[in-house]
Amino acid sequence: xxxxxxxxxxxxxxxxxxxxxxxxxxxxxxxxxxxxxxxxxxxxxxxxxxxxxxxxxxxxxxxxxxxxxxxxxxxxxxxxxxxxxxxxxxxxxxxxxxxxxxxxxxxxxxxxxxxxxxxxxxxxxxxxxxxxxxxxxxxxxxxxxxxxxxxxxxxxxxxxxxxxxxxxxxxxxxxxxxxxxxxxxxxxxxxxxxxxxxxxxxxxxxxxxxxxxxxxxxxxxxxxxxxxxxxxxxxxxxxxxxxxxxxxxxxxxxxxxxxxxxxxx
Amino acid sequence: xxxxxxxxxxxxxxxxxxxxxxxxxxxxxxxxxxxxxxxxxxxxxxxxxxxxxxxxxxxxxxxxxxxxxxxxxxxxxxxxxxx
Numbered sequence: 001x002x003x004x005x006x007x008x009x010x011x012x013x014x015x016x017x018x019x020x021x022x023x024x025x026x027x028x029x030x031x032x033x034x035x036x037x038x039x040x041x042x043x044x045x046x047x048x049x050x051x052x053x054x055x056x057x058x059x060x061x062x063x064x065x066x067x068x069x070x071x072x073x074x075x076x077x078x079x080x081x082x083x084x085x086x087x088x089x090x091x092x093x094x095x096x097x098x099x100x101x102x103x104x105x106x107x108x109x110x111x112x113x114x115x116x117x118x119x120x121x122x123x124x125x126x127x128x129x130x131x132x133x134x135x136x137x138x139x140x141x142x143x144x145x146x147x148x149x150x151x152x153x154x155x156x157x158x159x160x161x162x163x164x165x166x167x168x169x170x171x172x173x174x175x176x177x178x179x180x181x182x183x184x185x186x187x188x189x190x191x192x193x194x195x196x197x198x199x200x201x202x203x204x205x206x207x208x209x210x211x212x213x214x215x216x217x218x219x220x221x222x223x224x225x226x227x228x229x230x231x232x233x234x235x236x237x238x239x240x241x242x243x244x245x246x247x248x249x250x251x252x253x254x255x256x257x258x259x260x261x262x263x264x265x
Numbered sequence: 266x267x268x269x270x271x272x273x274x275x276x277x278x279x280x281x282x283x284x285x286x287x288x289x290x291x292x293x294x295x296x297x298x299x300x301x302x303x304x305x306x307x308x309x310x311x312x313x314x315x316x317x318x319x320x321x322x323x324x325x326x327x328x329x330x331x332x333x334x335x336x337x338x339x340x341x342x343x344x345x346x347x348x
Contacts, residue, residue, distance in 0.1 A: 054298075055267050055297070055298060056298055056300055085319075086318070086319060087319075088318065088319035088320050089319075089320065091300040091301075091324075092319035092320050092322055093319055094300070095293065095309075095311045095313070095319070095322060095324065096313075096315070096319045098271055098293060098295055098297070098311075099271065099273060099291065099293035099311060099313060099315075101271075102269065135267050135298070136267045139267070159267075160267040160268070160269075161267060161269060168269060170269075173269075198267060198268060227305060228267075228305060229298075229305075235303075235305075236303050236304065236305055237305050
């Protein structure tokens, strides 16, 4: 097994293979949902990562992110947390969910927890699983890491509404995630942009205060010149330097808490 | 920025989607991430008919200034009708 963290580039003489496909698995309450699952070929064992897609939907970008994790030696799964709303193009489904009041936090927590258990049960798992999410998925990554004890590491990328004022609570999102900070059950990496309007640097500081208060293990990075979604290369918010550094920090973080990833050779 | 800002209104009329004309039932107006417009946030309008499936949708993503101009144009057109 070869370490392929951000500091260990692969060499051109390596065999490399990956299996990436849509699967069905039991989600919240055992209800069947679909997921995109990518894993390196080889004997493992491999750490796992659950990816929570962003508000714009279970889209091509999240399939790319999922394969990127597999390329770096992780069992990577991205469940379709909009499954219960039906099927259509990712943007049509995102619009439907948005117009229906949003996806309920309770079903997201259940789906993500079940996806992590699925990875842990996989014969090639090393028993460690992290969670990663951007945008609304960043908020949900923090939420699931606080509402369950299933994860060994969590990454919140610019998750808005972690600090959620009472007037913004809804039937689908009845509790502000920050109220669960005392229950955070694993180390947390946070990547944020200084120009973001949600989360603002002030709300990131507010979350940081809460994590300090409860003695939680966290690592936050605030990028100047970046706003919301600075990993999204098709969008106007893409910031190459922040994105490259963010991916590097994330792989180092996961390697520290999930164990050495493998390439499967 | 995931604002979660959504306003919903019932409407009657027709919209033309990828499969032709369909009956409109609802309009969802949000200020949040666009899918296609080169804007960090946009005023998104989805004209939909939930009972006909998610693809029965006419979508626009506008800059805030464009959205205000649209509102003005609609109100101007309606006021001309009353003259």
